[in-house]
Amino acid sequence: MNPKDTPTFQPRLKVLSREQALAIHQTSLRILEKIGFKMEHPGALTMLADAGCSVSDGDWVKMPPKLVEDALSSAPKRIDLHDQRGNLTMPLADGNYFYGTGSDTTFTVDLETGERRRTRLQDTANFARLVDGLENMSFAMSMSNPEDAPVDDIYIYAFAELIKNTNKPVVFIADSGRDIAKIYQIACAVAGGESNFQKKPFILNYSEAISPLRFPQNVMERLIFCAEKKIPVCFPSGSNAGGGAPVTLAGAMALGIAENLVGLAIHQMAGKGSPFLFGPNVSVLDMRHTIVSYGAPEWSLTQAALADMRDELYGLPVWAFAGASDSKVMDAQAGAESMFSIITAMLSRCNLIHDGGYLEYGNTSSLEMVTMNNELVAMSRSFVQGITIDEANLAFDAIERVAKEPGALFLMDDHTFEHFMQAQFLPQLLDRSRYDAWQEAGAMDMYRRCNAETKRVLAEHQVEPKPDSVLEEIDRILHGR
Amino acid sequence: MGELKALREAVIKGDIAAAAAETKSALDGGQKPQQILNDGLISAMDEVGERFAKGLIFVPQMLRSAKTMKECVDLLQPYFKEGDVTSKGTVLIGTVKGDLHDIGKNLVSMMLEGAGFKIVDLGVDVSPETFVQKTREVKPDIVGMSALLSTTMPSMPKTIEALQDAGLRDAIKIIIGGAPVTERYAVEIRADAYASDAGSAVTKAKELIGIS
Numbered sequence: 001m002n003p004k005d006t007p008t009f010q011p012r013l014k015v016l017s018r019e020q021a022l023a024i025h026q027t028s029l030r031i032l033e034k035i036g037f038k039m040e041h042p043g044a045l046t047m048l049a050d051a052g053c054s055v056s057d058g059d060w061v062k063m064p065p066k067l068v069e070d071a072l073s074s075a076p077k078r079i080d081l082h083d084q085r086g087n088l089t090m091p092l093a094d095g096n097y098f099y100g101t102g103s104d105t106t107f108t109v110d111l112e113t114g115e116r117r118r119t120r121l122q123d124t125a126n127f128a129r130l131v132d133g134l135e136n137m138s139f140a141m142s143m144s145n146p147e148d149a150p151v152d153d154i155y156i157y158a159f160a161e162l163i164k165n166t167n168k169p170v171v172f173i174a175d176s177g178r179d180i181a182k183i184y185q186i187a188c189a190v191a192g193g194e195s196n197f198q199k200k201p202f203i204l205n206y207s208e209a210i211s212p213l214r215f216p217q218n219v220m221e222r223l224i225f226c227a228e229k230k231i232p233v234c235f236p237s238g239s240n241a242g243g244g245a246p247v248t249l250a251g252a253m254a255l256g257i258a259e260n261l262v263g264l265a266i267h268q269m270a271g272k273g274s275p276f277l278f279g280p281n282v283s284v285l286d287m288r289h290t291i292v293s294y295g296a297p298e299w300s301l302t303q304a305a306l307a308d309m310r311d312e313l314y315g316l317p318v319w320a321f322a323g324a325s326d327s328k329v330m331d332a333q334a335g336a337e338s339m340f341s342i343i344t345a346m347l348s349r350c351n352l353i354h355d356g357g358y359l360e361y362g363n364t365s366s367l368e369m370v371t372m373n374n375e376l377v378a379m380s381r382s383f384v385q386g387i388t389i390d391e392a393n394l395a396f397d398a399i400e401r402v403a404k405e406p407g408a409l410f411l412m413d414d415h416t417f418e419h420f421m422q423a424q425f426l427p428q429l430l431d432r433s434r435y436d437a438w439q440e441a442g443a444m445d446m447y448r449r450c451n452a453e454t455k456r457v458l459a460e461h462q463v464e465p466k467p468d469s470v471l472e473e474i475d476r477i478l479h480g481r
Numbered sequence: 482m483g484e485l486k487a488l489r490e491a492v493i494k495g496d497i498a499a500a501a502a503e504t505k506s507a508l509d510g511g512q513k514p515q516q517i518l519n520d521g522l523i524s525a526m527d528e529v530g531e532r533f534a535k536g537l538i539f540v541p542q543m544l545r546s547a548k549t550m551k552e553c554v555d556l557l558q559p560y561f562k563e564g565d566v567t568s569k570g571t572v573l574i575g576t577v578k579g580d581l582h583d584i585g586k587n588l589v590s591m592m593l594e595g596a597g598f599k600i601v602d603l604g605v606d607v608s609p610e611t612f613v614q615k616t617r618e619v620k621p622d623i624v625g626m627s628a629l630l631s632t633t634m635p636s637m638p639k640t641i642e643a644l645q646d647a648g649l650r651d652a653i654k655i656i657i658g659g660a661p662v663t664e665r666y667a668v669e670i671r672a673d674a675y676a677s678d679a680g681s682a683v684t685k686a687k688e689l690i691g692i693s
Contacts, residue, residue: 106631106661145631145661154632175632216581243584247541287539290588290678363660 010095010386013347015301016308024305025313027254028261029065036062037213037262041220047269068261071268077315079232079275081139081352082200084167084190085464090138092277092317095349099323099342099377100139101127102355103173103206105365108144109330111454116328116364119144123365124158126458127357128165130370133461136377139169141206141354143365153478159183160474163190165463171204171354177221180205182477184229189473190466198230204277204352209237209259211244223263227271234277234319234352235263240292243285253302256280257309277352279306279319286326291361294324295337304348320345323356323373330368330447334359338373343380368450371457375429382425392419429453484510485521488553492525493532495545497552504553514560518567522550523597530596533680540588540679547595568599570622570690573615575603577636582629585659585679589625592679593686598623609636609643616649622690623654625682626672631661638670654689658682 016024036054039045039061049055054062078093090098108119111126127143142158149157155174162170163186174180183203191197207222209215226233239245239256246252260280267276282302286293293299303320310318322341325334338356345353355362357370387393398415402408410416429449431438438444444452466474484507491500507517529546532538554567561567572593576586583605590600601619603611616624624644628634637657644650656674657667667675674689676682 104631106663151632151635210581214581242541287541288536290540290585 006389008386008388010384011347012095012349013304013344014308015304015348016312018312021305021309021312024250024254024257024309027251028258029068031213031254031258032063032068032261033065034062035213036060037215037259039215039220039262040217041215041224042217043224044215044220044266047266051265051269063262063265067265071261071265072314072316074268074272075264075276075278075316076273077317079204079277079317080201081169081204081232082202083169084163084202086191086196086200086202088200090169090352092351096351097346097349097353098138098351099345099353099356099373100137100168100171101131101141101143101357101370102321102324102362102365103141103143103171104145105143105358105363106145107360107364109359109364109366109368111367111451111458114451116360118147119365120148121146121157121161124161125165126367127365127370128162129461129463130367130454130457132166132168132463133457134371134374136374136381137168137356137370139171139204139352139354140166141171142173143357153179153182155179156182156186156478160186160478163187163474164466164471167464169202169204171206171352173206174222176218177225180222180225184225184231185477186474187231189470189477194229201230201232201275204232204234206354207233207235207263208281209235209263211237211239211259212255213259213262215259215262220266223267224270227267227269227274230271230274232275232277233267234279235260235267236279236281236319238292239280239282241282241284241298242287243290243292245282247284249282249298249302249305252282253280253305256282257306276316277319278310278314278316279303281319281321282306283321291326293326294321294355294358294361295326295333295340297340300341300344303350304344307348307350317351320350320353321355322346322350322353323369323376324358324362325369326359326361328360328364330359330366330372330450334369335372335446338369339376339380342373342376343383346377346380346384367454367458368447371450371454372429372446375427379425379427379430393423395419484512485517485524488517488521489525489528492522492546492549492553493529495542495549497549500549500553501556504556508557508560514557515565515567518554518557522553526550526595526597530680530683543595544588544591547591550595569597569687569692571599571601571619572623572625572686573601573603573612573619573621574625574627575607575612576605576627576629577633577640578606578608579636580628580630580633581605582627585629586625586627588679589627589658589676589682592683593625596683596687598686609640612640613643613647613649616644616653617647621653623656623686625686626655626657628657628659628662634659634661634666637662637666637672641670641672656682656685656689 081090083089123144128140131137131140237259241252245255283299322345325337327333356373488503654673657672658676674685676685
């Protein structure tokens, strides 16, 4: 019998039934219709009132479900994020997943001394360059709240540093309508003009409302700016269970999704059809230390649930996190928590997955963590790709050859030579060496191996430089000349 | 003091109804309000603080105890005479200008209240001018400032400067906190203390006014 080629089932995680997804969604709609929210942006308030929302006490808005439905139907189901050279590297749709770093950490673990210290612009540059040089890191974020940048222009400086040090897509933060306009100028300079940029966007803005149900003026300025300029945007409020939201995950999700739907509705009114990446951040507030956890299994669970809601209801690509930890150093806890979120985010097919490389619940960044994550993503992918079932992979002929021929080894067979690279995950940093060899090589643990590998990448990897004209333009925008 | 055991237990458990009933019966039994406050309520909260520090209970349990205590203090309030010392001190607290986040600040307020401080909460986005004006009005022992964003942190030294210019700085202790804030920053901007979380805010506040 000749086995037919069979489609490969790729393992996938599902955590919500359709009924559960609908129940959360309906609660979100009920929150918006019956409780309402505080809208502090006058323009958005007018748009909402004109569209049929009721407004009381000046800025308290109640929204009918119809507006949510309109927004969900006009938002694109696919967001194409390009690299800075115009190649489509991040089609955010279907089951595609992409990993990257995170935003404003206050501290970083110094690569040379191992000490935790305040972050600087040079750190943003190093993280961007590292991402540029790592195969499984698809986009860069600032990873730093640099203490040496002027505080009013901190996000413009961080953005410029990202642009100078990577050609991969960039997810960025801004403060208000003022600095995002300058950031947009830089992006247009890189793309060679606004129309080029809008054809092949390579940046995505991260903005957040304040849970519960508060929408500050500066946040809405950014959201509306992005809608008008077609800059892809995500809008995750921090509806963390027990912090900005109820302690129970269902309630926290309903609240976070409600807040996202407000953002989406206004976004689509300001720019119908502009790209909006869906999803709140629903982690937990730790009940002992009152930090928002980055290692909690609950965050992985709520984003897997969100991916199910995408599949069942919304159809919009989703925003997620992975590869972070609450540990203060890159230790066993950091490895366990990082891997937990990386594999589950992939299994549930979250689309854009940020925050890789965080330690200390997002307060500290670690270059070594990013390097480790690069390997953990590869390891997870080898699992999620499943087992290919076809004639070549079932290897009937190879079995026959080796079994029949005296002295034959699979290791020497052509079949092995031809397939081993696809058939096996070949780790580079996860150590499988024999004991003596490991000892001779310095008896290094994972942290030290990642440290050495990070130093190697930063020393050897060349980021293709931007043309001088673009660099001059960036300087001009930075210094307001 | 023996009769207050049930009250202390109710506060530790966070049983508001039982604690209120115990407070009333202690008053009816002729116990002095000051004694109910010190030996019953505050002593219970000290125990709660210790249990929390040892990891035996969690934040919601501690906050429930604080809420229980507050209800009981409200019952005692009408019995206090002018001049009675009913709090460990007054803390004026707020999230600094430009920052709209209040979860951390509210948590600190609750904890300080539970530890026996009187709290005057100015809310969020509090300008240096408001801090100055309220400090003049309230005459607090401690001024607490919170910031979640590193971009709003510079409002802290601005506020300290404004308090200095108004001649109020020496009459108060200043404590700061929030995600991007560090001990080093507190030293840099000449605050008197930094607290990394709500629990240590209570410890630091007590140290600042010389009780511990």
